[in-house]
Amino acid sequence: MKIYQDLGAKLxxxxxxxxxxxxxxxxxxxxxKFYTKYKKRKNFxxxxxxxxxxxxxxxxxxxxxxxxxxxxxxxxxKQNLCGLDKNFLQCLENKESLEKQKLFExxxxxxxxxxxxxxxxxxxxxxSDMENQLKEIKNFEKKFGDFLSSASLEFKKYGKLxxxxxxxxxxxxxxxxx
Amino acid sequence: xLEKILPADIFxxxxxxxxxxxxxxxxxxxxxPIVLSIGSxxxxxxxxxxxxxxxxxxxxxxxxxxxxxxxASECSIYSVNEQIKRGFLVTEGGVRLGLGGDLIEEKGQIKxxxxxxxxxxxxxxxxxxxxLSCFDYILENNKIxxxxxxSPPGAGKTTFLRDFICQLSQRNYAFxxxxxxxxxxxxxxxxxxIGNFADKISFAPKKIGFENGIxxxxxxxxxxxxxxxxxxxxxxxxxxxxxxxIMASVHSDSIESFLxxxxxxxxxxxxxxxxxxxxxxRNGPGTLEGIYNENLSRLGGKTxx
Numbered sequence: 266m267k268i269y270q271d272l273g274a275k276l277x278x279x280x281x282x283x284x285x286x287x288x289x290x291x292x293x294x295x296x297x298k299f300y301t302k303y304k305k306r307k308n309f310x311x312x313x314x315x316x317x318x319x320x321x322x323x324x325x326x327x328x329x330x331x332x333x334x335x336x337x338x339x340x341x342x343k344q345n346l347c348g349l350d351k352n353f354l355q356c357l358e359n360k361e362s363l364e365k366q367k368l369f370e371x372x373x374x375x376x377x378x379x380x381x382x383x384x385x386x387x388x389x390x391x392x393s394d395m396e397n398q399l400k401e402i403k404n405f406e407k408k409f410g411d412f413l414s415s416a417s418l419e420f421k422k423y424g425k426l427x428x429x430x431x432x433x434x435x436x437x438x439x440x441x442x443x
Numbered sequence: 444x445l446e447k448i449l450p451a452d453i454f455x456x457x458x459x460x461x462x463x464x465x466x467x468x469x470x471x472x473x474x475x476p477i478v479l480s481i482g483s484x485x486x487x488x489x490x491x492x493x494x495x496x497x498x499x500x501x502x503x504x505x506x507x508x509x510x511x512x513x514x515a516s517e518c519s520i521y522s523v524n525e526q527i528k529r530g531f532l533v534t535e536g537g538v539r540l541g542l543g544g545d546l547i548e549e550k551g552q553i554k555x556x557x558x559x560x561x562x563x564x565x566x567x568x569x570x571x572x573x574x575l576s577c578f579d580y581i582l583e584n585n586k587i588x589x590x591x592x593x594s595p596p597g598a599g600k601t602t603f604l605r606d607f608i609c610q611l612s613q614r615n616y617a618f619x620x621x622x623x624x625x626x627x628x629x630x631x632x633x634x635x636x637i638g639n640f641a642d643k644i645s646f647a648p649k650k651i652g653f654e655n656g657i658x659x660x661x662x663x664x665x666x667x668x669x670x671x672x673x674x675x676x677x678x679x680x681x682x683x684x685x686x687x688x689i690m691a692s693v694h695s696d697s698i699e700s701f702l703x704x705x706x707x708x709x710x711x712x713x714x715x716x717x718x719x720x721x722x723x724x725r726n727g728p729g730t731l732e733g734i735y736n737e738n739l740s741r742l743g744g745k746t747x748x
Binding site for chain 2: 324328329330331332357360390391392393394395396398
């Protein structure tokens with residue numbers, strides 16, 4: 266009988282450790298997930314503002330084609346754009362009309378308003394003469410700058426907070442179960 | 444190149460039912476049928492190729508026209524606005540789109556052309572040896588005589604000029620040729636041939652092209668398309684005074700109507716051009732009507748059509 270009790274205690278101890286580990290990982294995972302989401306948003310808008318600036322410079326000084334400008338972006342910027350550049354280029358290459366669904370494929374972290382503005386920006390690219398095109402780009406740059414400010418603020422507020430909360434929750438789990 | 448600029452459905456019909464090498468022009472107008480110029484005849488485009496029946500014709504919309512201009516500009520209208528302001532757009536391969544629409548003017552200066560309502564897609568052709576019948580009349584004692592090609596639009600002026608440059612190169616006449624390609628139509632890039640001894644200045648106004656070209660590239664011969672204004676004529680005189688031979692073209696349906704052009708009075712009186720070659724559309728583009736000397740005496744004229 267005693268042997269069974271010891272075995273039960275041993276197994277219970279191990280189970281406890283496993284449960285603590287799983288719960289801790291879940292807490293950290295969610296913390297990291299929210300942190301990454303906010304960081305991704307911040308980096309995305311940062312890259313978008315950079316893209317506007319690049320368009321402004323390249324169109325102003327060398328009248329580079331839209332495709333060439335996008336293709337000449339740094340790898341890091343392309344990475345931060347999360348495939349938006351590729352989706353846009355694909356639409357141009359396939360002679361397809363630009364559609365929201367195609368443009369924002371795999372970009373689930375944007376809200377409706379942000380999507381609308383980004384869609385309008387890409388829809389206006391290459392459609393007008395230099396003067397009007399530059400005005401439009403400046404206008405969108407300002408808009409994306411606003412998005413970037415709020416995304417940076419969100420990241421500071423909630424991104425870091427969610428990471429900390431994840432760790433705190435993990436510690437709480439450990440304390441409660443021990 | 445047309446594959447890149449035309450909507451897929453239109454291109455597929457053309458590709459399947461019409462021989463591209465026969466098409467001279469494709470005309471698209473808002474809410475009007477698509478018209479193809481083949482030789483000197485016109486046809487509507489239908490879903491089964493060409494037709495004379497308006498009911499079967501394919502009509503185009505404003506969106507289609509805007510999309511064609513957008514694609515022809517490589518999705519960057521701002522980069523070709525200088526051309527659009529002058530009413531045309533040349534794509535890679537020398538395909539020229541003549542544009543009709545609303546001209547936006549500000550403080551006396553043209554800003555751009557918008558609301559495109561018609562497009563004339565001119566497809567360039569390389570007709571080998573089309574200038575050969577005139578070759579010996581243009582070259583005299585190893586010197587190229589100043590020559591003016593006279594023809595109505597679409598009768599083969601540019602094709603003639605292109606072939607002549609090519610013939611010079613093929614026959615190893617190592618003249619330094621300067622091609623002033625104001626509309627980017629003479630040199631077709633890989634497809635066309637401007638020979639091994641030709642330099643090129645593209646999309647520059649004639650005055651600047653002539654001045655810069657003579658100073659920097661010291662050509663023996665300048666080849667340019669479509670003289671029109673008094674400024675163009677003055678540029679020709681400037682080049683002649685610098686000892687450079689000229690080969691140019693001008694829009695006119697006959698030598699008689701050319702002589703009535705007031706802007707050309709000076710060069711006609713001074714007998715600047717030693718040869719006039721008249722082309723027409725009588726038997727299709729490139730019909731050679733005659734070769735004339737500076738006294739307007741007929742020297743010859745065989746057709747290559």
